[in-house]
Amino acid sequence: EPEVTQTPSHQVTQMGQEVILRCVPISNHLYFYWYRQILGQKVEFLVSFYNNEISEKSEIFDDQFSVERPDGSNFTLKIRSTKLEDSAMYFCASSGAGPEDGRWEQYFGPGTRLTVT
Amino acid sequence: AQSVAQPEDQVNVAEGNPLTVKCTYSVSGNPYLFWYVQYPNRGLQFLLKYITGDNLVKGSYGFEAEFNKSQTSFHLKKPSALVSDSALYFCAVRQLKAAGNKLTFGGGTRVLVKP
Numbered sequence: 001e002p003e004v005t006q007t008p009s010h011q012v013t014q015m016g017q018e019v020i021l022r023c024v025p026i027s028n029h030l031y032f033y034w035y036r037q038i039l040g041q042k043v044e045f046l047v048s049f050y051n052n053e054i055s056e057k058s059e060i061f062d063d064q065f066s067v068e069r070p071d072g073s074n075f076t077l078k079i080r081s082t083k084l085e086d087s088a089m090y091f092c093a094s095s096g097a098g099p100e101d102g103r104w105e106q107y108f109g110p111g112t113r114l115t116v117t
Numbered sequence: 118a119q120s121v122a123q124p125e126d127q128v129n130v131a132e133g134n135p136l137t138v139k140c141t142y143s144v145s146g147n148p149y150l151f152w153y154v155q156y157p158n159r160g161l162q163f164l165l166k167y168i169t170g171d172n173l174v175k176g177s178y179g180f181e182a183e184f185n186k187s188q189t190s191f192h193l194k195k196p197s198a199l200v201s202d203s204a205l206y207f208c209a210v211r212q213l214k215a216a217g218n219k220l221t222f223g224g225g226t227r228v229l230v231k232p
């Protein structure tokens with residue numbers, strides 16, 4: 001069964017450093033997403049991406065964050081200058097597309113645990 | 118704005134007994150509703166969804182959920198729980214006709230099934 005994969009599984013970085021989290025969505029999916037979960041809190045939406053542009057972003061997704069689909073398979077989340085409060089589990093997800101796109105369930109990767117020290 | 122509430126942090130049930138995990142939602146207009154399950158060190162796995170049609174939807178691993186529009190609820194159920202159902206369960210909602218397919222999640226309910 002196709003899966004969303006994410007690398008690395010755990011990333012430790014110092015405050016102020018740039019990090020790039022990588023995801024390989026399911027191959028025939030066209031919508032891509034990033035969510036995060038701070039320890040003990042809800043899963044929060046960050047951004048959705050379709051047709052090579054951002055479809056929607058949350059207030060969390062400020063200028064420090066960016067997403068990119070550099071090739072036909074990868075989808076990345078970059079945090080330019082990490083803060084302590086960016087420590088969280090980051091989940092990538094993907095879904096199919098077509099008429100009434102919201103009907104399609106999103107498939108999640110296993111997550112990248114980001115620890116900012 | 119859309120929101121989801123899962124009123125129970127944890128549900129304990131004996132193996133073989135029925136399992137119910139509660140979820141209520143708030144959204145403008147009609148919702149798309151989803152249940153996901155998370156096992157330790159794994160991502161969220163899709164269980165089932167309500168889009169339209171029958172209020173009772175069936176999903177993976179013997180789970181089902183009942184959509185109740187008047188009570189704005191979408192409770193997850195399983196007639197006979199297994200120890201392997203012990204996990205963290207998340208309810209999520211998406212507003213129809215909203216750009217971006219953003220899912221809003223509840224806080225999660227930990228299910229513990231005891232042998």
